Amino acid sequence: xxxIRWKVSDFxxxxxxxxxxxxxxxQAMVQACARILERRGYAGLSTNAIAEVAxxxxxxxxxxxxxxxxxxARLVQDMVAEVRAMLEGxxxxxxxxxxxxxxxxxxLGAIYRLMRKHRELLRVLVFQVPYLHQLPATRQLEIELxxxxxxxxxxxxxxxxxxxxxxxxYLMTTSVAGTLMHLVLVAPPAMEPEGILDALxxxxxxxxxxx
Amino acid sequence: xxxIRWKVSDFxxxxxxxxxxxxxxxQAMVQACARILERRGYAGLSTNAIAEVAxxxxxxxxxxxxxxxxxxARLVQDMVAEVRAMLEGxxxxxxxxxxxxxxxxxxLGAIYRLMRKHRELLRVLVFQVPYLHQLPATRQLEIELxxxxxxxxxxxxxxxxxxxxxxxxYLMTTSVAGTLMHLVLVAPPAMEPEGILDALxxxxxxxxxxx
Amino acid sequence: xxxIRWKVSDFxxxxxxxxxxxxxxxQAMVQACARILERRGYAGLSTNAIAEVAxxxxxxxxxxxxxxxxxxARLVQDMVAEVRAMLEGxxxxxxxxxxxxxxxxxxLGAIYRLMRKHRELLRVLVFQVPYLHQLPATRQLEIELxxxxxxxxxxxxxxxxxxxxxxxxYLMTTSVAGTLMHLVLVAPPAMEPEGILDALxxxxxxxxxxx
Amino acid sequence: xxxIRWKVSDFxxxxxxxxxxxxxxxQAMVQACARILERRGYAGLSTNAIAEVAxxxxxxxxxxxxxxxxxxARLVQDMVAEVRAMLEGxxxxxxxxxxxxxxxxxxLGAIYRLMRKHRELLRVLVFQVPYLHQLPATRQLEIELxxxxxxxxxxxxxxxxxxxxxxxxYLMTTSVAGTLMHLVLVAPPAMEPEGILDALxxxxxxxxxxx
DNA sequence: TATGAATGAGTATTCATTCAT
DNA sequence: TATGAATGAATACTCATTCAT
Numbered sequence: 001x002x003x004i005r006w007k008v009s010d011f012x013x014x015x016x017x018x019x020x021x022x023x024x025x026x027q028a029m030v031q032a033c034a035r036i037l038e039r040r041g042y043a044g045l046s047t048n049a050i051a052e053v054a055x056x057x058x059x060x061x062x063x064x065x066x067x068x069x070x071x072x073a074r075l076v077q078d079m080v081a082e083v084r085a086m087l088e089g090x091x092x093x094x095x096x097x098x099x100x101x102x103x104x105x106x107x108l109g110a111i112y113r114l115m116r117k118h119r120e121l122l123r124v125l126v127f128q129v130p131y132l133h134q135l136p137a138t139r140q141l142e143i144e145l146x147x148x149x150x151x152x153x154x155x156x157x158x159x160x161x162x163x164x165x166x167x168x169x170y171l172m173t174t175s176v177a178g179t180l181m182h183l184v185l186v187a188p189p190a191m192e193p194e195g196i197l198d199a200l201x202x203x204x205x206x207x208x209x210x211x
Numbered sequence: 212x213x214x215i216r217w218k219v220s221d222f223x224x225x226x227x228x229x230x231x232x233x234x235x236x237x238q239a240m241v242q243a244c245a246r247i248l249e250r251r252g253y254a255g256l257s258t259n260a261i262a263e264v265a266x267x268x269x270x271x272x273x274x275x276x277x278x279x280x281x282x283x284a285r286l287v288q289d290m291v292a293e294v295r296a297m298l299e300g301x302x303x304x305x306x307x308x309x310x311x312x313x314x315x316x317x318x319l320g321a322i323y324r325l326m327r328k329h330r331e332l333l334r335v336l337v338f339q340v341p342y343l344h345q346l347p348a349t350r351q352l353e354i355e356l357x358x359x360x361x362x363x364x365x366x367x368x369x370x371x372x373x374x375x376x377x378x379x380x381y382l383m384t385t386s387v388a389g390t391l392m393h394l395v396l397v398a399p400p401a402m403e404p405e406g407i408l409d410a411l412x413x414x415x416x417x418x419x420x421x422x
Numbered sequence: 423x424x425x426i427r428w429k430v431s432d433f434x435x436x437x438x439x440x441x442x443x444x445x446x447x448x449q450a451m452v453q454a455c456a457r458i459l460e461r462r463g464y465a466g467l468s469t470n471a472i473a474e475v476a477x478x479x480x481x482x483x484x485x486x487x488x489x490x491x492x493x494x495a496r497l498v499q500d501m502v503a504e505v506r507a508m509l510e511g512x513x514x515x516x517x518x519x520x521x522x523x524x525x526x527x528x529x530l531g532a533i534y535r536l537m538r539k540h541r542e543l544l545r546v547l548v549f550q551v552p553y554l555h556q557l558p559a560t561r562q563l564e565i566e567l568x569x570x571x572x573x574x575x576x577x578x579x580x581x582x583x584x585x586x587x588x589x590x591x592y593l594m595t596t597s598v599a600g601t602l603m604h605l606v607l608v609a610p611p612a613m614e615p616e617g618i619l620d621a622l623x624x625x626x627x628x629x630x631x632x633x
Numbered sequence: 634x635x636x637i638r639w640k641v642s643d644f645x646x647x648x649x650x651x652x653x654x655x656x657x658x659x660q661a662m663v664q665a666c667a668r669i670l671e672r673r674g675y676a677g678l679s680t681n682a683i684a685e686v687a688x689x690x691x692x693x694x695x696x697x698x699x700x701x702x703x704x705x706a707r708l709v710q711d712m713v714a715e716v717r718a719m720l721e722g723x724x725x726x727x728x729x730x731x732x733x734x735x736x737x738x739x740x741l742g743a744i745y746r747l748m749r750k751h752r753e754l755l756r757v758l759v760f761q762v763p764y765l766h767q768l769p770a771t772r773q774l775e776i777e778l779x780x781x782x783x784x785x786x787x788x789x790x791x792x793x794x795x796x797x798x799x800x801x802x803y804l805m806t807t808s809v810a811g812t813l814m815h816l817v818l819v820a821p822p823a824m825e826p827e828g829i830l831d832a833l834x835x836x837x838x839x840x841x842x843x844x
Numbered sequence: 845t846a847t848g849a850a851t852g853a854g855t856a857t858t859c860a861t862t863c864a865t
Numbered sequence: 866t867a868t869g870a871a872t873g874a875a876t877a878c879t880c881a882t883t884c885a886t
Contacts, residue, residue: 002254041341043213046876057851062878128341130252167410171390178389179382186344199378257859268868424676463763465635468855479872484857550763552674589832593812600811601804608766621800679880690847
């Protein structure tokens, strides 16, 4: 019977790899986990499969992780780190003083491309991993995205006469998330995304300025 | 090993129940499926569990369904039928000629309440059932929602000077979906939904009218 | 890591066999368990081995028992039932009024022969099964043996001028148990048991009569 | 699959520790083995656990012992040495010429207290370690106990008119063993042991003198 | 000598599915 | 039609043991 509640320890690592060889093994397991999720889905993920694809023994898997879910958690953590690094890099380069709409469009595009890059993995994580929302990394990402948004908002508020209503920030995040998710995971490839992102950026900017 | 591709026959019924008793059995299985999904998640769903909860023998399950996924498919079909019935009922009662914003708000509220009612089941279906988007009923629902929206749009277009841009309809559906999903499945109960739905309706109406 | 505390449910049967075929399967599993314990010891007992020796599938084992310990518990239960049946049969046949020493010798011999019969199985149960003393059947047997002894004592007390001291009954049971255990499980076969049982019966009778 | 026959080499040490540090490591492993047996039982004993509790590496364990059973063997050896030392010390202090019953009582009490001291460890060794009776130390202890008893008997035979029958010595050892085992490992703590030991000593002395 | 990462055979357990009754 | 006993492939996880450093 599948479990329905998860303990923090399900997602914790057992032992941090010390030597270089250990680090490589752990990395191989996490990568193997990603490949299997993409190709076989969460139901096709097993510790034995991870060991095989990673080229390590099953014993080594349990040396470092208490079970497959901890490897998934680590994978999500790594992906969140990638998002964070990308956002920080972009933020340093951006100058939203000139044009709020351009800045908005720029970020939407960046996030869209990152999601596209991990399309199949993202699909499985979102639509199949039952505990995704309980993972520390997921929770942390949501918090950080809010902070980035709020910081950007405060920053630009000085430049523009921003008059966002109370719920606008919430509607923005959920709307953008809904659109990007559909665009990346559901919409047919035929649907041209650039125009949609243009329109989305425009509308979001309008929400910010006009309230 | 979990499968990654599903055939149409995985979701088909084996035999339509003829007698009243058979109908009751099938209904019991579908209801049992719903209860187990809510309480134990997709990983906790098994054909044996369905038989036990439904109070029928495991043999009977395979008499009517090729496997558990066909029962899930049937459950989704029933839920889609419920949505459809609700929407049709609402549409008949609504007169959007008077106030586009009120009509919009009215529908958002109706959908929100229906989603709330099936909160936990919806959560499992969306975040755990790997083949949800491949189900005929799911695909059909998306098409019908589009049609309802377009029909409503055509109807109201005569009343108002609607000037929606090419992508507006797409952005509306994805934004509304994203907001409702978050509101129902992710947001803390403390977050007061009525105000958010007010704001959402207002913004969506504005998109329609102002383009 | 091996467990150190056992729950009652570890020893309970999952489902009572109803049909004749089921009963035969369960009996085959219990017999297989006995054969494996005799030949390979408790460390060599596994659910897979039980299934193989019993000629049933591993699935069937778990159909009726939650694990191997429940099968061991059932085996002990059956053996206790055999002891009980033997004792009751002997008691009905015995007339201790004539000769207390003969009656004592008679019972010691009967118990000794039963223990001899299950020599290797008994050895493994006593010296290897960690939870033997926690089993309901074991506890029950101890209680019943005390009762039989006390009843016999009360009965014979009327015939003889029995003057057993307070601790004599306790010393009798532990001494007899110690001697029989050693005789059956430890002593070399060369050691002629009949003479020892004669001497033991004589001494135990003396304890009873002379206090 | 657990083994059922043990070779002498399973219980032999690989290498005698030379330096002081090595001696300390070996001692730590043996002590760790005792602690684990007490707390987790034989099923909870593993070489990895021994290494961890002893604070040495798993490699070191295999440097000095061929496996966990050799460590158990060494532990039993140490315990037997403790019994031997205790007995020799007691024997030197005892003068059984004055009172045979007092001497008997004295020894029973000494052995009882030693068994009490190692109660839980003794329970696991006796009821769970499958090869306990095959261990050289165990065999040696049985022989020595017989010798001590015989020597004491010869010595006291000169003082008293001892007329023990052929099997009396055997019955004494098995009865005493059975009673002490039950008193230490099975009987509830409520059962007052001193009175029982008094009665046992009295009866055993009587066997010696009266035959 | 000492370390501890890595190995992999072995064991418990589940669950979709079949088929004799 | 309905039943439910039986099957066995698949999966999670442990632990004795080796060997490169």
